[in-house]
Amino acid sequence: MVPVVFIIGVWSASDQILFPKWKGITKDFRECSLDGETVWGKSCGNIRLTKSLWFQEISIPSLNGYDLPGWFVPTRKNGISLHKGVVLFIHGGGSDRREFSRFIPFYLHQGFDVFSFDLSCHGEAPCRFPGLSFGSRESRDVLSAYLYFNQKYNNILMVGSSVGASSILIVLPLLKGVKAVVLENPGLSFERLILDSPESSGLPNWMVKTLVGLVLSRGKFDSLASPENSLPFAKDVPLLFIHSRKDSIVPYQHSESLAKLYSGPSEVWIPDFGSHGLIWDTNQSEYESKVRKLIQRNIKQ
Structure with missing residues (x-):
């Protein structure tokens, strides 16, 4: 019975890693x-339902071989004359484009058109391979969004959370036209994420390695x-790392270590408040002040 229980337990754990659900939110936007x-926020950030903003439904091609659905929210159609460029929102694992809807008004007022899209196997995007790949496939989606908008804009800002932030960092050496990046709670790597998780702390090393191998295989x-x-391999793009000390999913030390690996301009903000992906919600004014200063330093109208 012991081997059977072990197999069932490891398989169940790999399911939770490959197919995470953010706060129980389903992929059904309705x-x-x-x-x-x-x-x-209201209607779980579904701007189709809130009708609070003028937006377009657009899809962009991915290097992975399918189209990525997203919402394009322009400044001028929303009554804002200031125009600096475009911001690309890259959501976290188990999430979708709705995650960043509550940020849209702030970035519009900074003069940025907004593009928020679903990564592969998230939201309404196609899923040709099983689940989350912790940046392996998602980073190619990020690069695709960059290539698409780099043809249209001189100033591109990127904002990523968790796996989204990690995906940006994976392709950062190729993002030469990006003016600045906001990175909330990125991880060093998939293995370090699993090894450093609270759930792994009481398990023998061989069991954790078995789980990692199963996730990679599945x-x-x-x-x-x-x-x-x-x-x-990257050094030109200014980075703002934001990571809460209270993050129980990705330890804040991951952001500190990543900043040390980077030879380019970077700032690390480690607040004592907020949980994983929810620092803005805890102290909106300080969060926005940090981002506003990053924009002022690096992006001119």
Whole structure:
């Protein structure tokens, strides 16, 4: 019975890693739980339903071989004359484009058109491989969005959370036209994320390695593409790392280590408040002040 229980336990754990659910929010944009509204705002951030902003439904091609659906929210159509460029929102694992809807008004007022899209296997995007790949496939989606908008804008800003932030860092050496990046709670690598998680602390090393191997096999990705492997090859893009000391999913030390690996301009803000992906919600004014200063230093109208 012991081997059977072990196999079932490891398989169940790999399911939770490959197919995470953010606050129980489903991929059906028509549904919204109370928890979902608490973290993402009215209608779980679905601007189709709130009708609070003028936007377009657009899809962009991905290097992965499918189209990525997204919302394009322009400044001028929303009554804002200031125009500096475009901001690309890259959501976290188990999330979708709705995660960043509560940020849209702030970035519009900084003069940025907004593009928020679903990464592969998230939201309404296609899913040709099983689940989350912790930046392996998602980073190619990020690069695709950059290539698409780099043809149209001189100033590109990127904002990523968790796996989204890690995905940006993986392709950072190729993002030569990006003026600045806001990175909230990125991880060093997939293995370090699992090894450093609270759930792994009481397990023997061989069991954790078995779990990592199973996830890689089931998810059909390798772990060679990682922020810690990519950052030494990048140096030109200003980075703002934001990571809460109270983050129980990705330890804040990951951001500190990543900043040390980067030879380019960077700032690290480690507040004592907020949980994973929810620092803005805890202290909106200080969060926005940090981002506003990053924009003022690096992006001119």
